[in-house]
Amino acid sequence: MSAAQELLEAVRAGRRDDVPALVKGLDPAGRKAALAELKELRKELRGWDWDRWQERRHISRALLVAGAGCHTGAAAASAWIGARDLRDWERLPTGMLLDLLADRETGWLGDVAHRLAGRAATAEEDYPLIHELVRLSGCAVPVTDGYVHGWTDAVAQGDIRAALRSDPYVRALVPRLFETTELPTTLTWRSDDWQAGLVALADEGVVERAVLVDACVARLLRGAKPGAVRFFLDLLRQLRLTADEERARTADWMGMAADGPSTVAAHAQEVLGRLSEAGDLSARELAEVSGAVLFRTEKKLVRAQLVLVGKALRRGGADAADELLPAIAEAFGHPDTGVQERVLKLVARHLSDVDEDTRAGLAEAAVLLGPAHRAAAAELFGEVFSEVFPADGEAEPYEELLPPAPQDRRVAPAADGLPELVEDVAVLLKSGDDVIGVERALDGLVRYAYRDREALREALLPLVADLWWYGRDSQFMQHLQPLDIVVGTVVGKVTSGHLHAALRAEPAHDCVHRALDRLPLVRAQEAALAVLKGKAPHLLAVPTWHTGAVDPGELVERLRGYEQLGVAPGDIDFAQALLRVRRSGPEAARAAEDAARLGTPTGERLARWLTAQELWAPAVRGVAEGQAPVDDWFRWTRLLPRRIVLATGRDPGALRDFPPAFRVLESTPSDDGRRCYHWSGANPHWTAVLPEDRERLATWLLPLAAAATDDLRGGTSLLAPLAEAGGEPGPALHLALATGLGARYAEDRLVAVDALLVLAARGELDAARLGGDLAELVRLGTVKPNRLADSVRTAAATGAYATTWAVLASALPGMVDGGEPVRGLGEILAVAADCVERCGAVPAHDPHGPVSHGSVPHGPVPGLDALAARRGSSQLVTQAKRLARALARTTDSPAHPVEQSTPETTESSH
Incomplete structure (x- = not known):
């Protein structure tokens, strides 16, 4: 038997330990001949059935070592070593491979090392072999993401600080920590040790301090996942930048404050505040960054920026006012009326420091203010404001904007050719x-x-x-x-x-x-x-x-x-x-x-x-008290919350003559989620099964619309198709819509808002029913007020203020009256007040039209006056007073005329 045949026999028997010696005994010609046989064996293994997986596993492990030793080209050898089908998800036998490859030329070894490091799928787990090849060859260390991840894993096996000090490649690899697409996992679960080690490297001069500072700043500017942001921000703080280091990176702090994650923006604001107090941040630079920060969604950042601007105005006098007041005046159009009020007060405090041209520009910007602050703006700016904004009596009629009512689109016939x-x-x-x-x-x-x-x-x-x-x-x-x-x-x-x-x-x-x-x-x-x-x-x-x-x-x-x-x-x-x-x-x-x-x-x-007059039995409504674990394998992750459920009995004869596959449609699924794995999401073909019975379908989909209760994604995906479907839009559809408006994720709430607007445009929205459901769901805890506030704010912002108020007017009595108001109610009251101020609360169009099946409620909201009479300046009290004043104005004086306007609808395709 030849040496090549002996090698092949050992590989087929899975005797990996015998392979290195057998490969070493082959001359170049023998290795070339053996390699051809090994390649054929590899093809053969690929065609084996799964019932031979154990045999294939043993052969593959031996085949990997044999092929690595027989290949003479660096590219072919690295491709063979990195092949997934040969390693069977096991780590490489580093010792055996080094024993076979150690006698190769250093250039060849370095080439293989860099090629293996460039394989994104395997470089991290192949780090031990690559590291040894780099050491043997003396080549430059690879800096690919996979190799850097493998390096951090190796460093984290012991004392990180000591390992970093002794590593000869630390100067090349540390900067790459800040550039990898994903943060190495060891930097997250041993963040304190890594941060201390990196700071020590800078203090001892092993790595230049400026390299770490610039890398941290660059990564925070670039953006990352929350865990990475936390790591680099904490590291930046531990580096304790000097005043000169902060001053040299002013533009970076401005960028972070404008566009960075909230924690990064807050840190940047602190730095900008120090620079401003030291006179190192010009009024123009502060104005530039304020224009972006004031329109961020985080209220804490907005308030902090206004405080920063206020301090700069007090220090800078007229020169600062000319730069800063026009910049912050853009926030007159901020969606939060509280921010509008703060900006208006800040402008009023420093208005005397600007000239007439700047005053006129501020008056023009003040037209962006909501109705609640226009009187104060008129008093502040006087005739200048009146010239650009007419009195209430001359105001344009309010126009409700709704999307086009969807039209049926005819399906093209099947292809004939x-x-x-x-x-x-x-x-x-x-x-x-x-x-x-x-x-x-x-x-x-x-x-x-x-x-x-x-x-x-x-x-x-x-x-x-x-x-x-x-x-x-x-x-x-x-x-x-x-x-x-x-x-x-x-x-x-x-x-x-x-x-x-x-x-x-x-x-x-x-x-x-x-x-x-x-x-x-x-x-x-x-x-x-x-x-x-x-x-x-x-x-x-x-x-x-x-x-x-x-x-x-x-x-x-x-x-x-x-x-x-x-x-x-x-x-x-x-x-x-x-x-x-x-x-x-x-x-x-x-x-x-x-x-x-x-x-x-x-x-x-x-x-x-x-x-037929009635096909389905009506749904019976009830409240599931919840908090009982689901009796299945999923119980360890989910507790059912308190919520409204719908159930029906078996329908009398609706599907009597239908095939057996349809019989289960006669009854509603269990309301507690047992025996049902459809926790989130829905198949888009479900609505096509019952396109003319959306109320029945909504009853079945209600557990899936509970994205509010289970914090799952995709539960509202079928609300928009249901809004366009046929049949009566009854209690089940409105309950599913109400639940969807309180969904955990913004994208799911947006789907529910779209469905609400579609129903309104079609004249099918029962605002009183939806509002009553929302009030009950909020009281039960199914829908959280802050999520509902986001949904109704989005709906109103489309121009549907009358529609949104119609819903809230029916919801607020159940949230305000009778007991302590729910936490977060102030945000909902703010949206309601904005709607009333803009639309006047009283509809002038057909009461059975797009806004509601019934007239829009107006006048006092039960319990609102008691809230408004409370002491304090909390958002709840402030917005209650604002809504009460707006409702009083609509009751005491004629409301703004309302015109119904929807964009031109498209004709259905035929």
């Missing part, structure tokens, strides 16, 4: 998130298969060759999506046996959400069987409009097409069509008559469905 159909299918197979697009494609596949299934098969075969399921065994069926099921059937991969077995399977409906997930699958399975039998000319439930709804007249014509061919439609497809058909309006009444005249069982069922 084969090339267009195949192109659509190819796109959707890669990304099937387009619910309506998938529906169109399914209908197109069914229609074309009815005409020429063989031609369709030939056209689809090139698309499926690289799909994950095409080369799998029969177990793949349970993981297919609707479009894959029909395509797989057409190309012969999915058989009638697969489809019958799937349809016969007992549905595991732990919750209604899983039933909603399964309905598109069983409908696709039924359609696929019809394709095999050649008996489906088209699908019945293909949406007519973008919401998923089906036009009743079109559904009658589709049934007529089946009747003319003498073919019975699929039970599941017909059931889904019934759930999607629009049942309101004169078109539905005419369609019911036409359906009855078909004289078929399906026609009679459609006629009864279209004329």
